[in-house]
Each structure stands twice: as structure tokens, then as C-alpha cells.
Amino acid sequence: DTAVSQTPKYLVTQMGNDKSIKCEQNLGHDTMYWYKQDSKKFLKIMFSYNNKELIINETVPNRFSPKSPDKAHLNLHINSLELGDSAVYFCASSQEGTAQETQYFGPGTRLLVL
Amino acid sequence: AQSVSQHNHHVILSEAASLELGCNYSYGGTVNLFWYVQYPGQHLQLLLKYFSGDPLVKGIKGFEAEFIKSKFSFNLRKPSVQWSDTAEYFCAVTGTASKLTFGTGTRLQVTL
Secondary structure, eight states, rough: OOSEEEEEESSEETTEEEEEEEEOSSSSEEEEEEEHHHHHHOEEEEEETTTTEEEEESOOOEEEEEEETTTTTTEEEOOOOGGGGEEEEEEEEEEETTTTSSOEOOOOOEEOOO | OOOOOOSSSSSEEEEEEOEEEOOOEOOOOOOOEEEEEEEETTTTEEEEEESSHHHHHHHEOOOOEEEEGTTTTTEEEEEEEOGGGGGEEEEEOOOOOSOOOOOOOEEEEEEE
């Protein structure tokens, strides 16, 4: 009955590889997000989708491409991984994507690029 | 652009001590303020939020926060902490858009 789930939980890979992180929410929410948490625990938004449409796109390298096959899923694909991509990536969702809503977070995916 | 400052990076308290974690924000318009908590090995979850009305908001687990507009602050308080409150606490703000801007977090360690 997990509300927001992410797979995998841990991901260790070599520089230059391409990898994907999957996110699914069973809350019936319209809006989903990706956040990056760096080694100093600083959280920053990367993307937001509302009903499969891109709403927020912060200054993230083109190597990062979100994909939303339906409103319950928001996957993150990363090309040509770099050392600096090592971080914890959190997926989140909210009902409609308004500024006052609570966002519900997934457990995070810890990515380590070697 | 909005920003959030949390000045306490690491706080160590004994059980039953009172807690106050500072949060200051910078934003020119109407803000919505949040406190999220991340227990060890767990995901972020909402403690409380403020967007209008009574500036003193109560959240889960006995936490409360007070919005003081003149000071651009939204400090988190709890009268008596427990060992289980050991966690990372994040203050966050949204403006007109739903993107959360987080502070750098405060690590709270409660000792027995």
C-alpha cells in the first residue's frame, strides 16, 4: 500500500552509463516531481509534471530526461552519467500541483557514480 | 527567487528538553511554508504547513510552528522532545508555483 514508490532503491554504476529510475504513485494525484538531494542533504527540485505535461523544468543538464507514460508514473532517465550525478533522487506527488498542497515523497533512490 | 535559511545545522538535545529550530525565508510575494521531517532511513514526510489564517500552526507529533511575517520566519517548536524525534528537519517554501524550495536542513539528535 506504498503511496509513492521508487525503483531501484540503490544504483551503483560507472561514469558514462545510461540509467533510469522509476517512480509510481497510487494516490490518484495529478502532479509528480523529481528532487535531487546532494551529499550535504540539500534538496532541489528538478522537474514537475502535471497529468503527463511538463510544468517545471529547473536548470538541469539535458542528460536528464523525465518521462511520464501516464499520470501515475514519472520516470527519470539519465544519459552519460557523471560523478557529480551521485546523489539521492526523490520522487514526489501532489493532488493538483498547487502551491499550498502537501507533497508526498517516495523513499528515494541513492545513485552512486564511480 | 525564493530562498530558505536554516541556521542550526546540528542540534543535540536531551530527552524532555524544549526544541526550537529556526527558519527564515526570502520571497517578495505570498508564501506557503512547510516543515518536513526525514527520520533515519525513511522518506520525507510533512510535519505541518501554513498558507493562511492563524499564524500558529499545529502539526503531527506535538510539533508547532509560528509564522511571523515581519521577521520572515517560520520557526519549529516542540515543548518536550523524545528520542524518537531524532531526524533531519527541513523548512521549505512555495510561492505561486508548486516547486518546494528547501532549506539546508537541521539534524536533530536527541539523547537519552
